[in-house]
Amino acid sequence: MAETKSVELLTGNEAVSEAVLRARPDVIAVYPITPSTHIAEMLAQAVEAGKIDAEFVKVESEHSAMATCMGVVAAGGRTFTATAAQGLMYMAENVFWAGYGRLPMVAAVVNRALAPGWSIWVDHQDTMAMRDSGWGQIYAKNNQEAFDSVLQAYKIAENHDVYFPFMVTLDGFVLSHTASEVELLTQEEVDEFLPPFEPMFKLHPSNPMSYGAISLPDEYIALREDLMKSMERAKKVIQDVNDEFAKKFGRDWGGLIEVTGEEDAEVGIVTMSTIAEESEVAAEMLTKEGIPTSVTRVRVFRPFPKEVLVEQLKKYDKIVIIDRSMSFGHAGPLYLETSSAMRELGAIDTKIYPTVMGLGGQDVSYKDIIQRVKSLIKS
Amino acid sequence: MSEERKVHPLLKPVHGAAGRTADWRTQTPKIDYEKCTKCELCWLNCPDDIFSHDEEGYPVIDYEYCKGCLICVAVCPRDAIHFVNESEI
Structure with missing residues (x-):
């Protein structure tokens, strides 16, 4: 892990990966898909090389990637996944499950147009299709913001007043495959900004619970009302985290x-x-x-x-x-x-x-x- | 942190298939103890295990958990269990 602050020439995918490595995830589960593939490759490599103390789960699909991430958060761990377009669509059932299930995590979505016509290039159709999934959505405008937003997103999502997952999106190829200057934060700086995840509840054999079981209409409405209130509260948390980040590291993305x-x-x-x-x-x-x-x-x-x-x-x-x-x-x-x-x-x-x-x-x-x-x- | 009560989709294990399921019931089984022969078919067939026995071995329904599926009414060979509509109780 980098010990000194440095400016490097990084693609958007590399910038996201560098941020994830510094966020100290417990488990990473990614299924590769263009244009997000490099994120999976970099993280798998880092885990294999022992650069971070995390497990990389080689899943057989995006649906399973999100299922893995949900299990990790439900058990009290920090997790990450990345995907794009068709991958996000295949993940969709569990995207909603994680959002409505209130499982705070961060996913990077490299924006890519949906097929058909088959396209690997950018538009926002994929993440816009997920706008009602109970996830927060942060759209980065450059590689530096992608790096910074991943770290901010963990802090926002894990806040107990928020407590729902966030996707950080970056435009396919325009950012994901284009290198530009990115100022990296040291591990010490990130550790100070992003404390370990403190789950509000976690599944454990000594305290048996069921997650997302049947809800009668009154209970269901209470769950959705809470999600709506949490979304409202999140606006302030997003601004506060942005401002804290700006004060500490000198980069202000405006918050909302x-x-x-x-x-x-x-x-x-x-x-x-x-x-x-x-x-x-x-x-x-x-x-x-x-x-x-x-x-x-x-x-x-x-x-x-x-x-x-x-x-x-x-x-x-x-x-x-x-x-x-x-x-x-x-x-x-x-x-x-x-x-x-x-x-x-x-x-x-x-x-x-x-x-x-x-x-x-x-x-x-x-x-x-x-x-x-x-x-x-x-x- | 906000003082607002937070609602999350978690359930702790409870007695009964899904807690106190009596409010699911629209029809309520009633036992006619004059006809009952203590054959225990109702006890055996109840999917929610809401039958217990009194001191003499007669079946007793736990109305806190009975969902009113009326399987007991269907299986009773002596027509000793009939049902009444909740709206008429």
């Missing part, structure tokens, strides 16, 4: 949302992940061209940060919401949720322009964003 550029710009671009980072360049150029623009990045999609988001968005005259996924038969989920939050919280004067970009790995450059914003706000 991140605003880049002039706050009182005329046009606000609302988007997520790497399109948000690309939008920062687009906004700068649009501002120079006389269209004052700034970017509001939704970093956390679950819980949906409607209060802080609407507070920011009502400062704009016009907002352009760029989705990288689609709810077919309706519209992009980021647009749907943002516009309903604005209506709910009374921000009804802002003109909203929804758009969908970058499905199936279509490259979205700052030029594309500039062109799209201009054509939308003219209409």
Whole structure:
């Protein structure tokens, strides 16, 4: 394990793996799938080489990977898995089980489009399909944020006011296979930031319990009400953990949302992940061209940060919401949720322009964003 | 930490198949001890083991746990067990 703080050239998958190694998991269970495969390889190698004191379970499917992780957390351990697209779909039954079962863990999902047509490239359809699974969702915009968010996600998920699992997502290939500078934290720094997991309850032969047994309607509603309350409480915990991290290590990802550029710009671009980072360049150029623009990045999609988001968005005259996924038969989920939050919280004067970009790995450059914003706000 | 009561999907082992299951019951078996011959078929067939015996060996129903499946009514060779609707009790 690295003893000194260092800056290394890492792909997103490597950055995630380096974070997981420092989080001291007890058990790792991953089934490899493009573009997340390298995470499985790196972690298996680290366990084999004795770099961390963990067990790597070579599962036969993603469904089994999540089943393994659920068992680990139910027994009071810290665990990790990674997947993408079809793998997440195959894992889906247990993704919901872990979320509704209140089993705090962290999974990295390397965003990839769903088949068919067969695609290995990025869009957000896979994780958006899991938005109601009772998991928190943090969308990283670069490799450094992927590293930092994995560590933050453990701390948030294991908080007793939260206590549900989190997925940290990174865009396939754009981040997962592209190397950029990542400042690593030392093991000592991580240990100080992320204490050992303290389970609220765990399965043990001396204290027999049943997990997720039959619930009559009244009990079922109580469970879901608790999940909803926990999601609400998580908003503060996410912000607090982000702020603590920023204070300790000097990197601030905004917590729930991140605003880049002039706050009182005329046009606000609302988007997520790497399109948000690309939008920062687009906004700068649009501002120079006389269209004052700034970017509001939704970093956390679950819980949906409607209060802080609407507070920011009502400062704009016009907002352009760029989705990288689609709810077919309706519209992009980021647009749907943002516009309903604005209506709910009374921000009804802002003109909203929804758009969908970058499905199936279509490259979205700052030029594309500039062109799209201009054509939308003219209409 | 929040003081709110937290609800998680955990169950501790309890007496009975799923705790006190009496409130699942819509129909309630009643034993006619004039007809009962203490053959114990009701005791043998009850899926929830809610029959015990009194001092004379007659079957006694534990109404805290009886779900009202009425298997006992069906198997009694002397028609010594009949049922009444919960709504009529």
